[in-house]
Amino acid sequence: MKAEIIGVGTELLLGQIANTNAQIISERLSELGIDVFYHIAVGDNSGRVAAVVREALSRSDLVITTGGLGPTMDDLTKETVAAVLGLEMVLNQAELTKIEERFAVRGLPMPPNNRKQAMLPAGATVIPNNNGTAPGALIEQGQSIVVVLPGPPRELLPMLEETVLPYLAAKQGGGTIIKSRVLKLCGIGESAAEEEIKDILLEQTNPTLAPLAGNEMTLRITAKAKDNAAAAAMIAEMEEKVRRRLGEYIYGVDEATLESTVGELLRRKGMTLALAESCTGGLIANRITNVPGSSEYFTAGIVSYSNAAKTDLLGVPAATIAAYGAVSRETAAGMAENIRRLCGATVALAVTGIAGPGGATATKPVGLVYIALAAPDLLVTEEHVYSVTRLMFKRRVSQQALAMLWQYLKR
């Protein structure tokens, strides 16, 4: 199946937003083995939208449009697709009722404009939208499939996952269900992780295994099968294979974050955490406290940005800093031990490093960091160099510090 994705919206052509919908849809289609040949972005102009839809239908089997399903005059994707396919627009009473109800729960009458959103091309299958007033549409005509989706990612993505991908998986044959599971890794770099599983990455077809780009190392397993149970079994088998190689780095799956995983372990073990941050400047505390209920296990953190704060607030001896430097294994260890004691916490993390762009010395480069973990039974320190931008450095260091804590807690 050859696919093409058409983004409709003048905001794309003005550069106000990037076409991330095309990216995400492409990523998911490629996991289904569907090749995407073109992305198009076009403005809210019915002549030009009609032309690109017509051309897309002439060269692709599957055409997916995003955007242009709003209630205003400018929103014309559905109407234009219907015109190109020679279909009437008809009112879908069930969808109209749903839209009216969305307004009613907020105590508002539905503005007359929104009635337009319940109009769909004759014969189209509705793609339910549970996060907005614009239903999508799925139209089969001869060998062609046209899928019409709204633009906002928070509406589009669930519609893609819940309706469009399962439909396409079934069309692809060999299965009717597509399921996926994301494994989240920490404490290992991307290339090292891929090296461990390169034979699996090369040979696999169904289920597929794909590394995902982003802030952390993740692997997505996607299975096509005839039903949920079969897909789940296929995923479990692949996951088992991956875990035999990389299990010690997999901290969670799907929606888990490293901070929520660590938080859950602290809570379960009845342990508390304290933090002493220099170069991360509060980012670790911020991540820990993004988790609801973190006050149960997080006692306090000190962001000791100045040397004076390291001695006065944290009690690291000035002599230690003078002898080894503020960015040193010894200072990191002192920070971790002292914050642990000051807060009466079970475990403590400390980081000290050079985020840059300034601050390098003759012997200490930008990107150097020491991370320490203090616990009742051990004190460990790690040295890393991350040659990345300031914000990326803070992010990487926070990730590695939480990875050390996770390694300790899961023992």
Add this chain to the structure above:
Amino acid sequence: MKAEIIGVGTELLLGQIANTNAQIISERLSELGIDVFYHIAVGDNSGRVAAVVREALSRSDLVITTGGLGPTMDDLTKETVAAVLGLEMVLNQAELTKIEERFAVRGLPMPPNNRKQAMLPAGATVIPNNNGTAPGALIEQGQSIVVVLPGPPRELLPMLEETVLPYLAAKQGGGTIIKSRVLKLCGIGESAAEEEIKDILLEQTNPTLAPLAGNEMTLRITAKAKDNAAAAAMIAEMEEKVRRRLGEYIYGVDEATLESTVGELLRRKGMTLALAESCTGGLIANRITNVPGSSEYFTAGIVSYSNAAKTDLLGVPAATIAAYGAVSRETAAGMAENIRRLCGATVALAVTGIAGPGGATATKPVGLVYIALAAPDLLVTEEHVYSVTRLMFKRRVSQQALAMLWQYLKR
């Protein structure tokens, strides 16, 4: 001038990266008054690249390609564009020398493949690339202009700014140019701000004034004029009009952030800052330390998540917490005064509140927060209720706390 942007690269169609090049080029072209009608992404396939280039030339005056200028067999954009235009590929000796020199400074011989990068369509103007080995090309043929740029943004962007945009601005001649300026506000809500300027929002056509959605309140002024000076004058006049109504809330323009603005004021006044955060959990410290050079004015922060930390680390009397509660005006004030004294800082901010979803009491709802600012000459506290999600609450509180600090510093 009608423009079209063609991104070449299978990685786009696999969803491995978003087409941010198209976004940025579009944004810059629209500022020049050049309308972009289409974005296309196509894979590394010469037949399909040729077809989209041919079509683009048939409907647009300006065609900009990105990507496909590397040294491998897969990289075929220049060759394909030349073939469509009926041009030979010729070796550019000066570019070959530059490429060889790039390798030489790293002590490496140039791999034979890279010679390909110095081949350019006959008659093309070279677009110098100072950040990579792939020069770009600018080709005029009849009424058509074709610009060929490499894919990596760090190579493409300087080439766009230094060569392509000045060339296009000159081509536009006495035509329209577009300039814009973004005003950034804090300390006022979106609807209150819009209420103050609703007559301007309604009547304006050129320059336009538009509130932008996002994490903070921003207003973009966009002017179309015959030259830069005229556009700047129109923007200045509109800005003056807006500042008469909302000036006290405008902390900066364009790339300024509240944390960088506050940082610059602290540096200029030779003042230092300390932080005591409860419900924001380190977010304020994290934002302050995202700014390079913040160690010059940020001394330290304490994230006092537990009540014990508020008394033990910050020295807020247990009696104050017992009498008024941890989330109270009195506790916030005590936190700010004590962290200021502990760190010997000129000014201090403190926040204590209920981020939710848990933690509400009979008298104190989720979303309640007290923010205190302690300075040599004053101690102020504010009470706010933000009924939003946990992460949004942290963001809003950090913004309001920094807004209080800015209001104090700019006096």
